[in-house]
Amino acid sequence: MTDRTTQVLDTFAEHLRGIELPLPVDGADAARTEARAALSQLADHVTPRLASLDAPLLVVIGGSTGAGKSTLVNALVGEPVSRSGAIRPTTRRPVLLHHPDDEPWFTGPRILPGLARVHGGIGAPDAEAPGPQDTTGDVDPATSLELHGEERIPQGLALLDAPDIDSVATGNRELARQLLRAADLWLFVTTANRYADAVPWEVLRTAAERDVTVDVVMNRIPDRAGVAEELSTDLTAMLERQGVEVEHLFLVPETEIDAEGMLPSGVIGELAAHFTALAADGEQRRRIARRTLAGAVDGLAASAGELAAHAARQDAERRRLREEATGAFDGSRERIDAALGDGSLLRGEVLARWQDVVGTGELLRGVESLVTRARDRLGQMVSGRPAPAVAAEQALGTGLVHVVVDETAHGAERADAAWRASPAGRSLAEGRDLSRLPDGFAEQVRAAVRDWQGDVLELVRAEGADRRTKARLLSLGVNAVGVALMVVVFASTAFIPTGLEVGAGAATAVVGQRLLEAVFGDEAVRRMARTARESLTGRLDALVAGGAAPFLERLDALGGEDEAEALAGDAEALAALAREIREESR
Template structure:
């Protein structure tokens, strides 16, 4: 054998590898679509969600089953408008009433799938249309009219598929009688769309009066975009008008990219006593179906065209969904930034209030002055820094008032500031979200414009923890200065609240001695600490205490911020968009390949 020639076994092996790779790709696409979340109320999101559900359904109903079983019989779905005569056509094709037809609308509620008995294994399983459970139907016997054939309109739910084996159906092709595409029932229309999306081949039935209607043409144009093999059956054409009407419809088909569609014309004919059309009226359609049945290469070509076109269409849907994910990500980022900006402003205001002397007023100032005294001690400070050490020693030996009142006042004042700024941030974030449709949807009926009920207790606990941290700094610094241990023994708490007072005047790196806030309050505190620890140590302690306070305040605000941000969640974007774009490209490539049947 010429090395350039390939053997049948090598061709089969290569085809199997292509098939395996295709199925793997499609399963990856399915996994991504099943996990896709588009929660934000953005323009066009409903269409994107519908597109995702449609793509997922078509993967399950048609694309994956067909790629896994390329040799399976063709599924020809008979669809069309209300009253077009679909069920009457199906009955005529098999030569007996098998599906109900009549004047009551909608007639077809439960789809009926007719197949040759030899092809039964392909359809009794859930290979195609897995969401519809199987019901075994029986052939109508005797002279049962079409008006009583098949399943009664209200007799069964539309979640099932009636399977009827009939030798009149050629092997290699099955007929599925679908509900009306323009039914008054939403469920009927949805089921009709699902069935048509699962078809290898469409038998699209319309009438001389309805062939230009918008709904059928929307579906036909979709078929054209996916390169689906379509046979259009023009039913109930008045006698003598066949050529004129058929020519007009053919021109429309050509204009809309469906020039390759088979066109069959059924003239207006009276039905017999069983509600059947004369056999001769559908003979050309039966001959066409029989030819498909007998032509394995022709069936393979239909599979190739429909499958590739549907995969290319899926590629476009995935690409569009990638754009929708990016839009969700961008919108989510904007909502998150709005919240973060509101709470960042609050953090800035808290930082300012805890360093510009704002807290050194009111109750804090009163309790501080009670603690240090305002008479002899202040005059001692004014008489000269040289004697401060002696005065401080006397101050502590004189048993100063307990520092606890100052500590409580600091806690109360600081708590009020943090709660107030947290509330303002919540209100700001809530207002920003309510000005955005996506934000309003995330908020729903919840009111997040105030802090959570547990927030005040959380603030109090964090402030007490910070005060404990400040006391620990004093202890650690005192332990390093053994000569000052006797002063520390007189009041770690006292020195701790003094350090807090200094922190609250720590504006722009300046301490109380440099800005003189609240009538010398912080000046007193700084001089007391400097007399014990030294100037450099006081600056370092104040910076450490301020940083610790800022960290705790930030943590408190973040707990309120999370009430908003948790609603945004993960909006995808980034890697998800890249994955979807990559899958869309791979699908486009796959849609250009020819599956081997």
């Protein structure tokens, strides 16, 4: 096994161990099962076989309940080494039979590293023999592999008696499939009256898809003239229709067993001779091992591709949930801009306090005379009455806080409702009321608004630093001019520029604009308004993003990003490796 091959397998194994698939997207459970199966096949078969192509060929004997697998194994050895009987399931702990000289290949974790080794012998107690509870289907799979060194097993070959693939015990079914994935050659055992059962054909189709070398035994064929030929013809036709290529088909007649449950050795003579010849032909064993290995690696490539596709679906669902959350809060942000730009914030309490500042209730009479009266009124407040400007500033701030908190809260409600409409979103929202804003959010908004208003006042002071402008500024008051700039920002065309020329809010903004121009000049006012708008916009963006944070944090905590790309790369590398293995075997 080359360094590149090792890297390909190790990288895929690392990705399989780290795969998360955290969202309950359709197919997630099946994908996680596929990942576990792929990881198992890497450890149980692919990696050890690539590292030791000359190791004994592992023949896994599988089939349906009651097909007589264990009886056949015992007949091949000539002694009752594998449990058989009428109570199901019989084979609980798998039994591996090997020649004594081949024992070092199997005592360590070279194959099936997840199963502990137990050395058996003739008459050894079956520590994991099933009891009546096995028929419930709730038993756990075996955790050990029973090894038997047998002289009757030819060197270079090992037989593994697996549990029933359709066992009533869930654990046995899972173990049977794990052992079949570890096989170099699958020997499927069926019977004359059950060879059309659905479950074996499902497994055989899997073997065909993965180009596994398969031999089939039809057991218990009625000993009547012409029956064996008729059944074998029908079975062969079924195999061809299903695309299952079988190397050998063995026919075993129905035969009486002796008191120890043993078949006469003659009835399995053809099968025994086949295994003896196979064990003696090293080149044939290597051919079978490479073919099955290439098929297994191709199967892993297919698994990697399927997992990549599911990981991509996870990513798509993650993006959809993110877009739902950010979209809800983007809507909040737009509504905040609308509330600031449509003049609604410049009505009610804010309008009353602004009228106190400019000293008139006749706001809609000629703007030019209003500006003059406002300057006169503001000039009277320089020495002792700044309270109206401060009150107007506070009213503006309170109104802005209310709009931001209210619209962001609506965004949280919309985002929560959108998430709870899908299983993936519900799984993320579970255990927390995401429809409510985080604790302390309102205070964060108040602090941000105060900071912005402070920035506006500093902007006014900085712009009025020269002597002539400073005199005009002081004649009106920094707070009053700052409020005027805030008013202009709120009604600016940077927000919603439709229909603002009518109504008290628009007129209020015009007054503020004229006051600022009287102090700083037209160009300076545009520059100040732009700077103040950008400052406000940045703070509003950050505040609304803070409302979305609980949703996005849950998405960010999922992990599992970039899995699709990594697994797609694994699929390509594994497919290339499978081609190399086939080319080397030619």
